[in-house]
Amino acid sequence: MFGLPATTALVLFGFPAFWIIYTIVFLIVTRKWGKDKEENK
Amino acid sequence: MNPVVLIFLVIYYVVVVWIGFWAVRKGAAKNLEGYLLGGRQIGPLVTAMTLQATSMSGYMFLGAGSAGYTTGYWAVWYASGDIGGGVVNLSVIGRRMRKLSKIMGSLTSIEYLENRYPSPATRLIAGVLTVFFLFFYVLAQFIGGGKGMALVTGLPYWLALLIAVGIIILYTYLGGYFAVAWTDFFQSIVMVVGVIWIFIAALSYVGGFSAANHAIAKIDPTYLSIWGKGLGYKGQWGQVAGAVLIFSVGYMGWPHVVTRHMAMEDPKTARMAGLYSTIWNLFFVTAPYVLGILAIIILPHLKDPELAIFKVAEKLLPPAVTGIVMAAIMAAIMSTADSILLQTGTIASRDIYQRFFNKNATDKQMVMVSRGLVLAIGVIGYIVALVKPPGVFAIVVFTTSVLGSAFLPSYVAAVWWKKANTPGAISSMIGGAVVAFVWKVAGVDSATAIHPMFAGLTVSILLMVIVSLATQKSHPVPKHILRAIEETAKIGPIPKEMISMAEFALNPEAEEVRKLVD
Numbered sequence: 040m041f042g043l044p045a046t047t048a049l050v051l052f053g054f055p056a057f058w059i060i061y062t063i064v065f066l067i068v069t070r071k072w073g074k075d076k077e078e079n080k
Numbered sequence: 081m082n083p084v085v086l087i088f089l090v091i092y093y094v095v096v097v098w099i100g101f102w103a104v105r106k107g108a109a110k111n112l113e114g115y116l117l118g119g120r121q122i123g124p125l126v127t128a129m130t131l132q133a134t135s136m137s138g139y140m141f142l143g144a145g146s147a148g149y150t151t152g153y154w155a156v157w158y159a160s161g162d163i164g165g166g167v168v169n170l171s172v173i174g175r176r177m178r179k180l181s182k183i184m185g186s187l188t189s190i191e192y193l194e195n196r197y198p199s200p201a202t203r204l205i206a207g208v209l210t211v212f213f214l215f216f217y218v219l220a221q222f223i224g225g226g227k228g229m230a231l232v233t234g235l236p237y238w239l240a241l242l243i244a245v246g247i248i249i250l251y252t253y254l255g256g257y258f259a260v261a262w263t264d265f266f267q268s269i270v271m272v273v274g275v276i277w278i279f280i281a282a283l284s285y286v287g288g289f290s291a292a293n294h295a296i297a298k299i300d301p302t303y304l305s306i307w308g309k310g311l312g313y314k315g316q317w318g319q320v321a322g323a324v325l326i327f328s329v330g331y332m333g334w335p336h337v338v339t340r341h342m343a344m345e346d347p348k349t350a351r352m353a354g355l356y357s358t359i360w361n362l363f364f365v366t367a368p369y370v371l372g373i374l375a376i377i378i379l380p381h382l383k384d385p386e387l388a389i390f391k392v393a394e395k396l397l398p399p400a401v402t403g404i405v406m407a408a409i410m411a412a413i414m415s416t417a418d419s420i421l422l423q424t425g426t427i428a429s430r431d432i433y434q435r436f437f438n439k440n441a442t443d444k445q446m447v448m449v450s451r452g453l454v455l456a457i458g459v460i461g462y463i464v465a466l467v468k469p470p471g472v473f474a475i476v477v478f479t480t481s482v483l484g485s486a487f488l489p490s491y492v493a494a495v496w497w498k499k500a501n502t503p504g505a506i507s508s509m510i511g512g513a514v515v516a517f518v519w520k521v522a523g524v525d526s527a528t529a530i531h532p533m534f535a536g537l538t539v540s541i542l543l544m545v546i547v548s549l550a551t552q553k554s555h556p557v558p559k560h561i562l563r564a565i566e567e568t569a570k571i572g573p574i575p576k577e578m579i580s581m582a583e584f585a586l587n588p589e590a591e592e593v594r595k596l597v598d
Contacts, residue, residue, distance in 0.1 A: 041289045041290045041293055042289075042290045042291075042292075042293030042294045042297065042304075043153070043293055043304055044304055044305060044306070046305075046306050047153045047156075047304055047305065047306045050153075050156055050157065050160055050306050051153070051156055051366070054159075054160035054161075054163060054164075055163055055362055055366070057164070058163045058164040058167065058358055058361075058362075059358065059362070061164060061167060061168075061171075061358075062167050062354060062355055062358040065167060065171045065351075065354055066351065066354070066355060069171075069175075069351045071571050072175060072347070072348040072350070072351045072571060073348055073351075074348075074571050074572050075175060075179075075346065075347040075348040075571050075572060075573075076346050076348065076573060
Protein backbone atom coordinates (compact mmCIF):
# COMPACT_ATOMS: atom_id res chain seq x y z
CA MET A 40 0.00 0.00 0.00
CA PHE A 41 1.38 3.43 -1.02
CA GLY A 42 4.62 1.72 -2.01
CA LEU A 43 5.28 0.60 1.56
CA PRO A 44 6.03 -2.89 2.88
CA ALA A 45 2.95 -4.51 4.45
CA THR A 46 4.28 -4.33 8.04
CA THR A 47 5.13 -0.63 7.72
CA ALA A 48 1.68 0.14 6.28
CA LEU A 49 0.11 -1.88 9.10
CA VAL A 50 1.92 0.12 11.79
CA LEU A 51 1.40 3.46 10.02
CA PHE A 52 -2.35 3.03 9.55
CA GLY A 53 -3.17 0.34 12.10
CA PHE A 54 -2.24 2.32 15.21
CA PRO A 55 -4.34 5.39 14.28
CA ALA A 56 -7.26 3.05 13.55
CA PHE A 57 -6.75 1.41 16.95
CA TRP A 58 -6.79 4.79 18.75
CA ILE A 59 -9.93 5.88 16.90
CA ILE A 60 -11.68 2.69 18.05
CA TYR A 61 -10.30 3.19 21.59
CA THR A 62 -11.71 6.72 21.69
CA ILE A 63 -15.13 5.66 20.40
CA VAL A 64 -15.32 2.84 22.96
CA PHE A 65 -14.22 5.31 25.68
CA LEU A 66 -17.06 7.68 24.74
CA ILE A 67 -19.62 4.87 24.72
CA VAL A 68 -18.49 3.34 28.01
CA THR A 69 -18.44 6.74 29.76
CA ARG A 70 -21.91 7.95 28.70
CA LYS A 71 -22.91 8.24 32.36
CA TRP A 72 -20.06 10.61 33.21
CA GLY A 73 -22.46 13.46 32.41
CA LYS A 74 -23.77 13.08 35.97
CA ASP A 75 -20.30 13.83 37.31
CA LYS A 76 -20.89 17.58 37.40
CA GLU A 77 -18.90 20.07 39.41
CA GLU A 78 -19.93 19.68 43.00
CA ASN A 79 -20.23 23.43 43.65
CA LYS A 80 -22.44 24.31 40.66
CA MET B 81 15.62 37.45 7.13
CA ASN B 82 12.41 37.90 5.17
CA PRO B 83 10.31 40.75 6.66
CA VAL B 84 7.05 38.86 5.96
CA VAL B 85 8.24 35.92 8.10
CA LEU B 86 9.21 38.36 10.84
CA ILE B 87 5.80 40.07 10.74
CA PHE B 88 4.03 36.75 11.30
CA LEU B 89 6.31 35.94 14.21
CA VAL B 90 5.71 39.34 15.79
CA ILE B 91 1.92 38.92 15.40
CA TYR B 92 2.20 35.52 17.07
CA TYR B 93 4.16 36.95 20.03
CA VAL B 94 1.75 39.87 20.44
CA VAL B 95 -1.24 37.51 20.61
CA VAL B 96 0.50 35.27 23.18
CA VAL B 97 1.39 38.21 25.45
CA TRP B 98 -2.11 39.68 25.01
CA ILE B 99 -3.59 36.38 26.28
CA GLY B 100 -1.32 36.68 29.34
CA PHE B 101 -2.69 40.16 30.15
CA TRP B 102 -6.24 39.00 29.44
CA ALA B 103 -5.77 36.20 32.00
CA VAL B 104 -4.71 38.77 34.59
CA ARG B 105 -7.80 40.87 33.87
CA LYS B 106 -9.97 37.78 34.30
CA GLY B 107 -8.62 37.67 37.84
CA ALA B 108 -7.19 34.19 37.35
CA ALA B 109 -4.23 34.90 39.61
CA LYS B 110 -6.06 36.51 42.49
CA ASN B 111 -5.63 33.55 44.82
CA LEU B 112 -3.44 30.44 44.98
CA GLU B 113 -5.96 28.05 43.39
CA GLY B 114 -6.52 30.63 40.66
CA TYR B 115 -2.81 31.04 39.97
CA LEU B 116 -1.88 27.35 40.16
CA LEU B 117 -4.98 25.70 38.64
CA GLY B 118 -6.82 28.52 36.87
CA GLY B 119 -9.50 28.31 39.56
CA ARG B 120 -10.39 24.79 38.30
CA GLN B 121 -12.53 26.28 35.53
CA ILE B 122 -10.93 24.90 32.38
CA GLY B 123 -13.39 23.28 29.92
CA PRO B 124 -12.90 20.19 27.70
CA LEU B 125 -11.52 21.87 24.57
CA VAL B 126 -8.91 23.98 26.38
CA THR B 127 -8.07 21.02 28.67
CA ALA B 128 -7.42 18.82 25.63
CA MET B 129 -5.37 21.44 23.84
CA THR B 130 -3.23 22.42 26.82
CA LEU B 131 -2.66 18.73 27.53
CA GLN B 132 -1.51 18.12 23.96
CA ALA B 133 0.45 21.35 23.46
CA THR B 134 2.29 20.77 26.74
CA SER B 135 3.05 17.16 25.84
CA MET B 136 4.32 18.05 22.35
CA SER B 137 7.44 20.16 22.70
CA GLY B 138 9.81 21.58 20.11
CA TYR B 139 10.88 17.95 19.78
CA MET B 140 8.00 17.41 17.36
CA PHE B 141 9.37 19.91 14.83
CA LEU B 142 13.08 19.33 15.31
CA GLY B 143 13.60 15.87 16.88
CA ALA B 144 10.75 14.05 15.11
CA GLY B 145 11.82 15.39 11.71
CA SER B 146 15.39 14.34 12.46
CA ALA B 147 14.27 10.85 13.50
CA GLY B 148 12.34 10.42 10.25
CA TYR B 149 15.22 11.78 8.17
CA THR B 150 17.87 9.54 9.75
CA THR B 151 16.01 6.29 10.47
CA GLY B 152 13.08 6.29 7.99
CA TYR B 153 9.83 4.61 9.02
CA TRP B 154 11.29 3.24 12.28
CA ALA B 155 10.48 6.70 13.71
CA VAL B 156 6.77 6.01 13.21
CA TRP B 157 6.80 3.71 16.28
CA TYR B 158 7.04 6.86 18.45
CA ALA B 159 4.06 8.45 16.68
CA SER B 160 2.06 5.20 17.00
CA GLY B 161 1.91 5.48 20.76
CA ASP B 162 1.74 9.25 20.82
CA ILE B 163 -1.58 9.45 18.95
CA GLY B 164 -3.31 7.77 21.89
CA GLY B 165 -1.33 9.53 24.62
CA GLY B 166 -4.02 12.11 25.39
CA VAL B 167 -7.05 9.82 25.44
CA VAL B 168 -5.21 7.17 27.48
CA ASN B 169 -4.23 9.76 30.06
CA LEU B 170 -7.75 11.23 30.28
CA SER B 171 -9.58 7.90 30.23
CA VAL B 172 -7.39 6.15 32.80
CA ILE B 173 -6.76 8.85 35.41
CA GLY B 174 -8.43 12.10 34.21
CA ARG B 175 -11.85 11.95 35.87
CA ARG B 176 -10.69 10.18 39.02
CA MET B 177 -7.66 12.42 39.55
CA ARG B 178 -9.83 15.56 39.21
CA LYS B 179 -12.20 14.17 41.80
CA LEU B 180 -9.59 12.88 44.24
CA SER B 181 -7.58 16.12 44.06
CA LYS B 182 -10.73 18.09 44.94
CA ILE B 183 -11.53 15.81 47.88
CA MET B 184 -7.96 16.04 49.14
CA GLY B 185 -7.70 19.79 48.45
CA SER B 186 -4.48 19.26 46.46
CA LEU B 187 -3.25 22.20 44.39
CA THR B 188 -0.12 20.65 42.88
CA SER B 189 0.57 17.24 41.42
CA ILE B 190 3.22 16.62 44.10
CA GLU B 191 0.97 17.70 46.98
CA TYR B 192 -1.57 15.26 45.51
CA LEU B 193 0.97 12.46 45.86
CA GLU B 194 1.68 13.33 49.49
CA ASN B 195 -2.03 13.47 50.32
CA ARG B 196 -2.60 10.06 48.73
CA TYR B 197 0.64 8.50 50.07
CA PRO B 198 0.94 10.37 53.39
CA SER B 199 4.52 11.05 54.40
CA PRO B 200 6.74 14.13 54.18
CA ALA B 201 9.21 11.83 52.37
CA THR B 202 6.73 11.39 49.50
CA ARG B 203 6.62 15.11 48.83
CA LEU B 204 10.32 15.67 49.39
CA ILE B 205 11.41 12.87 47.04
CA ALA B 206 8.79 13.63 44.39
CA GLY B 207 9.41 17.39 44.65
CA VAL B 208 13.17 17.18 44.34
CA LEU B 209 13.00 14.62 41.50
CA THR B 210 10.49 16.75 39.59
CA VAL B 211 12.20 20.11 40.07
CA PHE B 212 15.57 18.63 39.10
CA PHE B 213 14.42 16.92 35.90
CA LEU B 214 11.88 19.55 34.84
CA PHE B 215 14.53 22.24 35.14
CA PHE B 216 16.60 20.44 32.51
CA TYR B 217 13.50 19.91 30.39
CA VAL B 218 12.65 23.61 30.46
CA LEU B 219 16.28 24.40 29.78
CA ALA B 220 16.09 22.26 26.64
CA GLN B 221 13.01 24.20 25.52
CA PHE B 222 14.74 27.54 26.16
CA ILE B 223 17.71 26.49 24.06
CA GLY B 224 15.40 25.21 21.31
CA GLY B 225 13.47 28.50 21.40
CA GLY B 226 16.64 30.57 21.28
CA LYS B 227 18.15 28.59 18.43
CA GLY B 228 14.87 28.63 16.49
CA MET B 229 14.54 32.38 16.91
CA ALA B 230 18.16 32.95 15.92
CA LEU B 231 17.70 30.76 12.86
CA VAL B 232 14.54 32.51 11.73
CA THR B 233 15.42 36.12 12.52
CA GLY B 234 19.17 36.14 12.03
CA LEU B 235 19.54 37.72 15.48
CA PRO B 236 22.51 36.70 17.64
CA TYR B 237 21.77 33.67 19.85
CA TRP B 238 21.94 35.62 23.14
CA LEU B 239 19.35 38.16 21.98
CA ALA B 240 17.07 35.56 20.37
CA LEU B 241 17.24 33.51 23.60
CA LEU B 242 16.47 36.61 25.68
CA ILE B 243 13.36 37.41 23.60
CA ALA B 244 12.07 33.81 23.64
CA VAL B 245 12.67 33.34 27.39
CA GLY B 246 11.46 36.85 28.24
CA ILE B 247 8.08 36.36 26.54
CA ILE B 248 7.53 32.95 28.17
CA ILE B 249 8.39 34.32 31.62
CA LEU B 250 6.22 37.40 31.12
CA TYR B 251 2.89 35.66 30.53
CA THR B 252 3.59 32.76 32.91
CA TYR B 253 4.57 35.24 35.65
CA LEU B 254 1.48 37.36 35.06
CA GLY B 255 -1.38 34.97 34.56
CA GLY B 256 -0.27 31.63 36.02
CA TYR B 257 -2.08 28.47 34.91
CA PHE B 258 -5.03 30.27 33.29
CA ALA B 259 -2.69 32.20 30.99
CA VAL B 260 -0.66 29.07 30.28
CA ALA B 261 -3.77 27.00 29.40
CA TRP B 262 -5.22 29.63 27.05
CA THR B 263 -1.91 30.42 25.35
CA ASP B 264 -1.49 26.65 24.92
CA PHE B 265 -4.92 26.55 23.26
CA PHE B 266 -3.91 29.27 20.80
CA GLN B 267 -0.51 27.65 20.25
CA SER B 268 -2.06 24.23 19.59
CA ILE B 269 -4.06 25.77 16.71
CA VAL B 270 -0.94 27.43 15.29
CA MET B 271 0.96 24.12 15.60
CA VAL B 272 -1.60 22.02 13.73
CA VAL B 273 -2.15 24.64 11.00
CA GLY B 274 1.61 24.95 10.48
CA VAL B 275 2.25 21.23 10.26
CA ILE B 276 -0.70 20.49 7.94
CA TRP B 277 0.26 23.31 5.60
CA ILE B 278 3.83 22.15 5.20
CA PHE B 279 2.76 18.50 4.96
CA ILE B 280 0.42 19.20 2.05
CA ALA B 281 3.11 21.31 0.33
CA ALA B 282 5.70 18.54 0.75
CA LEU B 283 3.35 15.82 -0.55
CA SER B 284 2.45 17.94 -3.54
CA TYR B 285 6.15 18.63 -4.26
CA VAL B 286 7.11 14.92 -4.25
CA GLY B 287 4.11 13.91 -6.42
CA GLY B 288 2.08 12.15 -3.74
CA PHE B 289 2.71 9.62 -0.99
CA SER B 290 3.20 6.53 -3.22
CA ALA B 291 5.59 8.35 -5.56
CA ALA B 292 7.60 9.57 -2.57
CA ASN B 293 7.97 6.05 -1.16
CA HIS B 294 9.08 4.68 -4.56
CA ALA B 295 11.67 7.47 -4.78
CA ILE B 296 12.93 6.76 -1.24
CA ALA B 297 13.21 3.03 -2.06
CA LYS B 298 15.57 3.93 -4.92
CA ILE B 299 17.87 5.72 -2.46
CA ASP B 300 17.76 2.94 0.17
CA PRO B 301 14.82 0.50 0.45
CA THR B 302 15.48 -0.11 4.15
CA TYR B 303 14.24 3.45 4.87
CA LEU B 304 10.77 2.01 4.22
CA SER B 305 11.19 -0.79 6.74
CA ILE B 306 9.64 -0.48 10.17
CA TRP B 307 13.02 -1.67 11.51
CA GLY B 308 14.76 1.47 10.28
CA LYS B 309 17.57 2.36 7.91
CA GLY B 310 19.93 -0.58 7.42
CA LEU B 311 17.41 -2.64 9.47
CA GLY B 312 19.31 -1.30 12.48
CA TYR B 313 16.49 -2.07 14.94
CA LYS B 314 15.46 -5.47 13.53
CA GLY B 315 13.89 -7.65 16.20
CA GLN B 316 14.58 -5.13 18.98
CA TRP B 317 11.19 -5.41 20.64
CA GLY B 318 12.51 -3.83 23.86
CA GLN B 319 13.23 -0.65 21.91
CA VAL B 320 9.83 -0.88 20.16
CA ALA B 321 8.02 -1.25 23.50
CA GLY B 322 9.86 1.76 24.92
CA ALA B 323 9.20 3.88 21.84
CA VAL B 324 5.46 3.11 21.95
CA LEU B 325 5.14 3.40 25.74
CA ILE B 326 7.06 6.64 26.26
CA PHE B 327 4.44 8.80 24.55
CA SER B 328 1.31 6.68 25.10
CA VAL B 329 1.17 5.72 28.78
CA GLY B 330 4.25 7.78 29.67
CA TYR B 331 2.30 11.05 29.90
CA MET B 332 0.49 9.70 32.96
CA GLY B 333 3.78 9.95 34.84
CA TRP B 334 4.63 13.54 33.92
CA PRO B 335 3.75 15.89 36.81
CA HIS B 336 3.41 18.95 34.54
CA VAL B 337 0.94 17.07 32.32
CA VAL B 338 -1.28 15.38 34.93
CA THR B 339 -1.82 18.78 36.60
CA ARG B 340 -4.19 19.41 33.67
CA HIS B 341 -6.64 16.89 35.16
CA MET B 342 -6.73 18.75 38.47
CA ALA B 343 -7.59 22.05 36.72
CA MET B 344 -10.63 20.69 34.78
CA GLU B 345 -13.92 22.48 35.49
CA ASP B 346 -15.53 19.20 36.53
CA PRO B 347 -14.70 15.47 36.37
CA LYS B 348 -16.81 14.79 33.25
CA THR B 349 -14.64 17.24 31.30
CA ALA B 350 -12.23 14.34 30.78
CA ARG B 351 -14.69 12.61 28.44
CA MET B 352 -14.93 15.20 25.67
CA ALA B 353 -11.33 16.26 26.24
CA GLY B 354 -10.36 12.67 25.32
CA LEU B 355 -12.21 12.99 22.00
CA TYR B 356 -10.64 16.37 21.18
CA SER B 357 -7.17 15.05 22.05
CA THR B 358 -7.47 12.14 19.64
CA ILE B 359 -8.78 14.35 16.81
CA TRP B 360 -5.92 16.84 17.27
CA ASN B 361 -3.34 14.06 17.51
CA LEU B 362 -4.56 12.36 14.32
CA PHE B 363 -3.81 15.57 12.42
CA PHE B 364 -0.65 16.57 14.23
CA VAL B 365 1.40 13.67 15.58
CA THR B 366 2.48 11.52 12.63
CA ALA B 367 3.04 14.37 10.15
CA PRO B 368 6.40 15.67 11.53
CA TYR B 369 7.93 12.16 11.39
CA VAL B 370 6.69 11.59 7.82
CA LEU B 371 7.88 15.09 6.85
CA GLY B 372 11.36 14.07 8.01
CA ILE B 373 11.10 11.00 5.76
CA LEU B 374 9.93 13.08 2.79
CA ALA B 375 12.89 15.41 3.37
CA ILE B 376 15.16 12.52 2.36
CA ILE B 377 14.13 13.14 -1.26
CA ILE B 378 13.39 16.87 -1.01
CA LEU B 379 16.75 17.72 0.60
CA PRO B 380 19.00 14.67 0.23
CA HIS B 381 22.21 16.37 1.44
CA LEU B 382 21.03 18.07 4.60
CA LYS B 383 23.88 18.71 7.06
CA ASP B 384 21.76 19.04 10.21
CA PRO B 385 18.77 16.63 10.18
CA GLU B 386 17.14 18.55 13.06
CA LEU B 387 16.52 21.37 10.60
CA ALA B 388 14.74 19.07 8.11
CA ILE B 389 11.24 20.51 8.61
CA PHE B 390 12.48 24.10 8.77
CA LYS B 391 14.49 23.71 5.58
CA VAL B 392 11.61 21.98 3.76
CA ALA B 393 9.34 24.89 4.78
CA GLU B 394 11.91 27.40 3.57
CA LYS B 395 12.28 25.60 0.23
CA LEU B 396 8.63 24.93 -0.56
CA LEU B 397 6.50 27.62 1.05
CA PRO B 398 5.98 31.32 0.32
CA PRO B 399 7.36 33.65 3.05
CA ALA B 400 3.98 34.32 4.65
CA VAL B 401 3.32 30.61 5.15
CA THR B 402 6.90 30.03 6.30
CA GLY B 403 6.15 32.66 8.96
CA ILE B 404 3.19 30.58 10.15
CA VAL B 405 5.31 27.41 10.24
CA MET B 406 8.02 29.23 12.19
CA ALA B 407 5.38 30.49 14.62
CA ALA B 408 4.19 26.88 14.94
CA ILE B 409 7.69 25.73 15.87
CA MET B 410 7.98 28.49 18.47
CA ALA B 411 4.47 27.59 19.70
CA ALA B 412 5.49 23.96 20.27
CA ILE B 413 8.54 25.06 22.24
CA MET B 414 6.84 27.80 24.24
CA SER B 415 3.67 25.87 25.10
CA THR B 416 5.79 23.22 26.78
CA ALA B 417 8.26 25.62 28.39
CA ASP B 418 5.54 27.76 30.01
CA SER B 419 3.83 24.74 31.60
CA ILE B 420 7.07 23.35 32.95
CA LEU B 421 8.24 26.73 34.19
CA LEU B 422 4.98 27.24 36.09
CA GLN B 423 5.04 23.68 37.42
CA THR B 424 8.66 23.91 38.56
CA GLY B 425 8.01 27.25 40.30
CA THR B 426 4.85 25.83 41.87
CA ILE B 427 6.48 22.70 43.21
CA ALA B 428 9.53 24.57 44.49
CA SER B 429 7.31 27.10 46.30
CA ARG B 430 4.37 25.07 47.59
CA ASP B 431 5.84 21.58 47.88
CA ILE B 432 9.27 22.52 49.18
CA TYR B 433 9.26 26.13 50.50
CA GLN B 434 5.81 26.16 52.15
CA ARG B 435 5.78 22.51 53.15
CA PHE B 436 9.20 22.43 54.75
CA PHE B 437 10.23 26.06 55.45
CA ASN B 438 7.18 28.31 55.98
CA LYS B 439 4.00 26.40 56.78
CA ASN B 440 2.04 29.55 57.64
CA ALA B 441 2.55 31.32 54.32
CA THR B 442 -0.64 33.07 53.15
CA ASP B 443 -2.17 32.67 49.66
CA LYS B 444 -0.87 36.09 48.66
CA GLN B 445 2.62 35.29 49.88
CA MET B 446 2.56 31.96 48.02
CA VAL B 447 1.56 33.60 44.71
CA MET B 448 4.43 36.05 45.25
CA VAL B 449 6.86 33.22 46.02
CA SER B 450 5.64 31.21 43.01
CA ARG B 451 6.11 34.22 40.75
CA GLY B 452 9.54 34.91 42.23
CA LEU B 453 10.58 31.34 41.57
CA VAL B 454 9.21 31.40 38.01
CA LEU B 455 11.39 34.47 37.46
CA ALA B 456 14.44 32.97 39.22
CA ILE B 457 14.24 29.64 37.38
CA GLY B 458 13.76 31.50 34.09
CA VAL B 459 16.81 33.69 34.69
CA ILE B 460 18.99 30.75 35.81
CA GLY B 461 17.77 28.78 32.78
CA TYR B 462 18.66 31.71 30.52
CA ILE B 463 22.19 31.94 31.94
CA VAL B 464 22.83 28.18 31.65
CA ALA B 465 21.38 28.12 28.12
CA LEU B 466 23.65 31.02 27.22
CA VAL B 467 26.88 29.95 28.89
CA LYS B 468 26.88 26.20 28.41
CA PRO B 469 23.95 24.94 26.34
CA PRO B 470 23.68 21.13 26.49
CA GLY B 471 22.24 18.99 23.66
CA VAL B 472 18.49 19.64 23.46
CA PHE B 473 16.78 16.49 22.31
CA ALA B 474 18.86 13.99 24.20
CA ILE B 475 17.71 15.84 27.34
CA VAL B 476 14.05 15.68 26.31
CA VAL B 477 13.94 11.92 25.76
CA PHE B 478 16.12 11.28 28.82
CA THR B 479 14.16 13.42 31.29
CA THR B 480 10.77 12.21 30.07
CA SER B 481 11.90 8.58 30.40
CA VAL B 482 13.02 9.17 33.99
CA LEU B 483 9.90 11.13 35.01
CA GLY B 484 7.54 8.63 33.36
CA SER B 485 9.29 5.68 35.01
CA ALA B 486 9.33 7.39 38.42
CA PHE B 487 5.73 8.55 38.67
CA LEU B 488 3.44 6.58 36.36
CA PRO B 489 2.62 3.70 38.79
CA SER B 490 2.07 6.17 41.65
CA TYR B 491 -0.43 8.30 39.73
CA VAL B 492 -2.31 5.34 38.23
CA ALA B 493 -2.41 3.28 41.45
CA ALA B 494 -3.50 6.38 43.42
CA VAL B 495 -6.99 6.14 41.94
CA TRP B 496 -7.23 2.50 40.88
CA TRP B 497 -5.60 0.39 43.61
CA LYS B 498 -6.63 0.82 47.22
CA LYS B 499 -3.72 -1.26 48.47
CA ALA B 500 -1.12 1.10 47.01
CA ASN B 501 0.54 2.54 50.12
CA THR B 502 3.32 4.96 51.04
CA PRO B 503 6.29 2.52 51.09
CA GLY B 504 5.13 1.09 47.74
CA ALA B 505 4.91 4.57 46.15
CA ILE B 506 8.23 5.80 47.54
CA SER B 507 10.13 2.67 46.46
CA SER B 508 8.42 2.81 43.05
CA MET B 509 9.42 6.46 42.52
CA ILE B 510 13.03 5.96 43.60
CA GLY B 511 13.47 2.58 41.86
CA GLY B 512 11.90 3.72 38.57
CA ALA B 513 13.92 6.94 38.44
CA VAL B 514 17.22 5.28 39.35
CA VAL B 515 16.84 2.41 36.87
CA ALA B 516 15.82 4.68 33.95
CA PHE B 517 18.63 7.10 34.83
CA VAL B 518 21.37 4.47 35.16
CA TRP B 519 20.06 2.51 32.15
CA LYS B 520 20.74 5.49 29.90
CA VAL B 521 23.81 7.00 31.58
CA ALA B 522 25.65 3.66 31.84
CA GLY B 523 24.74 2.74 28.26
CA VAL B 524 22.76 -0.36 29.31
CA ASP B 525 20.13 0.48 26.69
CA SER B 526 22.63 0.02 23.85
CA ALA B 527 24.00 -3.21 25.35
CA THR B 528 20.59 -4.80 25.97
CA ALA B 529 18.55 -3.17 23.18
CA ILE B 530 15.95 -2.31 25.82
CA HIS B 531 14.65 1.27 26.06
CA PRO B 532 15.29 3.07 29.42
CA MET B 533 11.58 3.86 29.70
CA PHE B 534 10.63 0.18 29.38
CA ALA B 535 13.25 -0.91 31.93
CA GLY B 536 12.46 1.89 34.41
CA LEU B 537 8.71 1.41 34.15
CA THR B 538 8.91 -2.36 34.64
CA VAL B 539 10.95 -1.95 37.84
CA SER B 540 8.71 0.87 39.05
CA ILE B 541 5.52 -1.20 38.62
CA LEU B 542 7.05 -4.28 40.26
CA LEU B 543 8.22 -2.27 43.26
CA MET B 544 4.82 -0.62 43.69
CA VAL B 545 3.04 -4.01 43.72
CA ILE B 546 5.56 -6.05 45.74
CA VAL B 547 6.38 -3.43 48.40
CA SER B 548 2.74 -2.37 48.85
CA LEU B 549 1.61 -5.96 49.37
CA ALA B 550 4.54 -6.75 51.67
CA THR B 551 3.87 -3.73 53.92
CA GLN B 552 0.07 -3.81 54.17
CA LYS B 553 0.16 -4.71 57.88
CA SER B 554 2.86 -2.27 58.92
CA HIS B 555 1.65 0.59 56.68
CA PRO B 556 -2.08 0.17 55.99
CA VAL B 557 -3.74 2.80 53.80
CA PRO B 558 -5.54 5.22 56.21
CA LYS B 559 -9.34 4.92 56.33
CA HIS B 560 -10.03 8.48 55.16
CA ILE B 561 -7.97 7.80 52.04
CA LEU B 562 -9.81 4.55 51.35
CA ARG B 563 -13.09 6.45 51.71
CA ALA B 564 -11.88 9.12 49.28
CA ILE B 565 -10.85 6.52 46.69
CA GLU B 566 -14.26 4.82 46.98
CA GLU B 567 -15.97 8.19 46.42
CA THR B 568 -13.70 8.85 43.43
CA ALA B 569 -14.93 5.64 41.77
CA LYS B 570 -18.58 6.74 42.04
CA ILE B 571 -20.33 8.77 39.34
CA GLY B 572 -22.03 11.89 40.70
CA PRO B 573 -21.27 15.05 42.68
CA ILE B 574 -18.89 14.81 45.63
CA PRO B 575 -20.75 15.16 48.95
CA LYS B 576 -20.08 18.65 50.36
CA GLU B 577 -18.54 17.32 53.55
CA MET B 578 -15.91 15.49 51.51
CA ILE B 579 -14.56 18.49 49.57
CA SER B 580 -11.10 19.41 50.84
CA MET B 581 -11.56 16.99 53.75
CA ALA B 582 -10.00 18.16 57.01
CA GLU B 583 -8.10 14.89 57.36
CA PHE B 584 -6.11 15.72 54.25
CA ALA B 585 -5.54 19.34 55.25
CA LEU B 586 -3.93 18.13 58.45
CA ASN B 587 -1.98 15.40 56.80
CA PRO B 588 0.49 14.05 57.82
CA GLU B 589 0.26 15.77 61.19
CA ALA B 590 -3.26 14.38 61.58
CA GLU B 591 -1.88 10.88 61.26
CA GLU B 592 0.50 11.48 64.16
CA VAL B 593 -2.36 12.82 66.33
CA ARG B 594 -4.59 9.91 65.34
CA LYS B 595 -1.88 7.40 66.30
CA LEU B 596 -1.55 9.01 69.75
CA VAL B 597 -5.33 8.97 70.31
CA ASP B 598 -5.59 5.36 69.15
